[in-house]
Amino acid sequence: MTGDIHGIHHTGVLTRDLDGLERAYASFGFTLSPRSRHLLAGRPGEAPLPGCTANRCALFGGSYIELLGIVEESAPDPWHTKAMADEYEGFRLINLDTGDAEATHRSLASAGLRTSGVLDLERDVDTEEGPRTVRARAVHLEPRSTPEGYVGIAQHLTRRYVHQPRYLSHPNGARGLGAVLIVADDSEFDAITNRYTRILQVAPRREGPLTMLYAAAARLQFVRASDAEEVLPGEPVPASSYLAAMTILVDDVDDARKIVESNGTMTRPTGDGFFISARHAYGASLFFTAS
Template sequence: MRDIHGIHHLGILTRDLDGLERAYTSFGFTLSPRSRHLLGGRPGEAPVPGCTANRCALFGGSYIELLGIVDESAPDPWRTKAMADEYEGFRLLNLDTDDAEAADRRLTGAGLRTSGVLELERDIDTAQGARTVRARAVHIDPRSTPEGSVGIAQHLTREYVHQPRYLGHPNGARGLSAVLMVADDDEFDAIRDRYAAMLRTAPGRRGPVAVLDAATARLEIVRASDAEEVLPGEPAPASSYLAAMTVVVDDVDHARKTVENGGTPTRTVGDGFFVSARHAHGAGLFFAAD
């Protein structure tokens, strides 16, 4: 039985949360209201007000987090400011679990260094009034994940996050099906093997891309020397990096018109289309029907 099922959420980090919100609204995403984070820095430590806030494009299972540093003077127990100092953009990959403690035990048993289980809270409005979102997270030691900030996350109050009123999107988006990362040629084998161990799955191939299937999504990894074949003309912010995500939509043509009517150019990719990371605050966006 798998303790990691797929994508919990993907995060785009910025110091310009207003601009990031405007861009993703123009793409046709409905965003949840802005919410400040309460973060715990160590296992068992009570969460404290942190330097970040977010808005989210929610799909009922997974979501895109628009994560902004909104108070430079506030505590930063998850070292978000240092991450932004390196570069802003698609920086966070969180995989989904129903049991953070069990996942943490298995990953540490497999030789991965982790943060242990951390607590996260944030207050939000619901149709029933103010409520506190609670979650658990396990961070993989960032020294072993050059591609980005990688973790495992567990909802404790999923119903407060994925509220029905935020699940309808003008572009018809209904989920996340894949993450594409670029790996430095010398790091490719180690990155691929690490995710294979995390997901308990053997990698397959699709052209130059290694594909690892989880229960509800897939991870795709391409060597930096082959990246131009998959992501022609796209920026490379680091030697290894999270490059793009695939958004599943009801109708590709409708989604494309929505994005283009918002002022963003697109290009055809297979049966879907692509928005460059240059226009999406550092996260390439594939839109596909499935």
């Protein structure tokens, strides 16, 4: 399936406090797209309807970080986002990028993975050409089979309306998502890593406590929960297995760190950059490193 997966489509940080989430990531030096309400389909072939969520995004031209908020509790929830937030809020979603959601769905089924089928998503956005509708298609893996988080593969149908040039320049110099780190309970580690190996069809390799899967621009890292303290010392543990951290590629780590700290967030140095705790980033540990 490696040919179907082009990279990380987006990651998602979920909260019921979208205002606070927006303020935090803006203070880290990210330019955010305007808030946009979701239209979601509950089943394959259904028309998308207004849902309970909205987002703002830190866009990098290829991948993006979605700041996802539940903004109307009484609105329809076809993608079960409220149940996700009831478990815990934070770094809850990862979508890999495909150019053909239907083909990816067939490949996943052939690999023995249960999915939602192909679902449609829409949201209206402002562009320099006027209002436009973002359209995408997504295949979600069965959540009961992905204890680490909500996992999908997504296809842009209107990429240019998402990754608009005016939102791609960030004060912190961010250029993209370098990797996603997943903590897996020791008893679930083999099953979780094997599932991503089947999706990406690449062999894992070890680097210290980390197991790495790299395919095209999709870079996934896994660590056993018993070893997580080596990689994420003192960080919160929201579940037995969980999406733990993102690596942000930036032009200049010193400049990026000055922006973050000048806006009141503590950082700590790492070997090749710096780190923001999940306690300050709404449940997502953030590594910053040079692009």
